[in-house]
Amino acid sequence: MSTGIESIDGRGVYRTAAQLPDGMSARVRAVRQVIDDVAPDVVHAHSSWAGLYTRLRRLPVPVVYQPHCYYFERADLSAPVRSAVRVLERALAANGSVVAAVSRREESLALSMGVRDVVRIPNAPSSAAVREAGARSGAPAGDRSTVTMVGRVVAQKDPRFFAETARYAYRSGLGLSFRWLGDGDKALVRELRDAGVEVTGWLTADDVMRELVASDVYLHCAAYEGFPISVLDAARVGLPTVVRRIPAFEGTGLTTARTPAEAAFAAHAAVADTEQRLRMIASGDRLVGEMDESALHDGVVEAYAKATGGALVP
Template sequence: MRILHVTDCFHGGVATAVDQYARLTPEHEHLLLANNARGSDAPAQRTPGVFLTDLELPASTVTAVRVVRDAVRAYRPDVVHAHSSFAGAYVRTAAALDRVLPGREARPVLYTPHSFAFERADIPTWKRSLFRGMEKALYPLTSVGVPCADREGELMTELNSRFGRNVPVIVVPNVLLDDHLAVPDSWAPTDPPTVGVVSRVTPQRDPAFFVETAERIRASLPDVRFTWIGDGDGKDASLTDLLAEADIEVTGWLTGEKLRRRISELSLVIHTARWDGFPMSVLEVRRIGVPLLVRDIPALQECPATARFGTPEEAAEKALNILRERRDPARWDSLDRSHTPDRQRDRLTEAYRLAAGLPKEQVTV
């Protein structure tokens, strides 16, 4: 098959996921139509040889829809795979136009939100309602829902029930490939201990939560250091200032071996996101072997209950136990087994076959 991938946030975890989808299914031709319009950084570097064509997606909504339609007409993909809420809107609007306007042929659409926009907790209620309404309106134009985690799958199933139709929903879990720079079991914590966050500094990641947690940990263990591995998005410098004022180091963007080494030196990682899809950073930390605590949000219900926290008080209490015992008491086996490349490839292959109308094959679950 020929598969056209479309995204307006080709950076971070989304870029990693799109790249891996293509690398795990080399029997298909993969084309990319992408930008990073939702961030201030340049789009991520492409892995050489993965995408047959690499096109620029315009930032303008109207122009983006037109370019999606032009790409479908020019390259005639068997399916179009939209990644992110905005790209999902562009691709499904384009498909709707191709269905009703003469001279065009709509292609099946796969949709991976990588975290629904209506889940955001940093925007007004009216805007969340607007995004939810858009998803409701566009969902009937989806051929196959391809969520990246169980929670996203539940939300898609709810959209299904609202319309009384049966759009197939296949969870394609986020994974790390074997050649990822995160070296298995390479944890080598520093002394004195360092507690960190691995993420972009944004309202989604809630720096204020981490500041309050750090203050509570320091009250019991004054020698503990704190670091935020990442940087801001160029939109709100007050968030990085907040961390600096709390004596929390902000490393700036790190890549490759430097990033892996800094993560491996942490004594504990705390994932503070207020909402999420399923973050690649959780998988990276797990592979390296650093003890991990995650916020108790619906997207991370797959993580063990003993590793989840709801408040800074609870996060600090669990962190102190880990720092004193120098080990991770949580059992992560179930999560590790469900986020493997083999499982991702099988689920993705099934989704593409369903979208293209090919005979259904048994999926390994």
């Protein structure tokens, strides 16, 4: 959930930061007060909660709303709740100017809700994710190949799917080991470890990159997403990548899996079949070519220009 408001000048330098108070009404008022004090040219709202605080009341400046996964995409919500949230999103759209979508899926969802101005601002790999030329092109060495996931251990990332994938691979003798880079819910961490998954705990960004480079396959098992940076990081360092078959990954060309069994066999193919491994790496390379720092920059410029009628071009 969003907890702060930051203002940035035209050079990308932070000017002010303000902590949001507790309570919905108080947060909506705080946003309006900061806007009155700072007088920005445009407001960029990151996440569904920020979109709520900035669009519940019409602001005197244009809003670029970047949901980073619409709230109604949550798989753990009941159908009536998802429908109600979607109706709210449609109503709030009248008080925003531009929706910034991180994926084709978000773009189509925004258009389906009647949003007129939708701009793609894709996520980009972390700056630390640098490809080591040729490092991942050959088959991995060692008795077991490492399958890695990066993220918080929370329900949205569906660690149970990862645990079941590990159990299936171990029962089937696929020669894989499993590792989760991150930490989170203690009960879910325990479930991962009970399934034979190594859970590293929180790591620095540089350590995450080092661990990714030392892996053999990346498996992203989240139940729903906007578009995860960790997938782009894995692709940039040259890892063959398997992703859960969820709407966020439609049209990416990545190898997908519906079930833990499919995920286990896809990961095994990535290390046992050289041609398949190279195809998976090539798919990741194409994805990073579409979702990189240049595309992100161009998307931000287009969104701000649209929101302000061409008055603001960073």
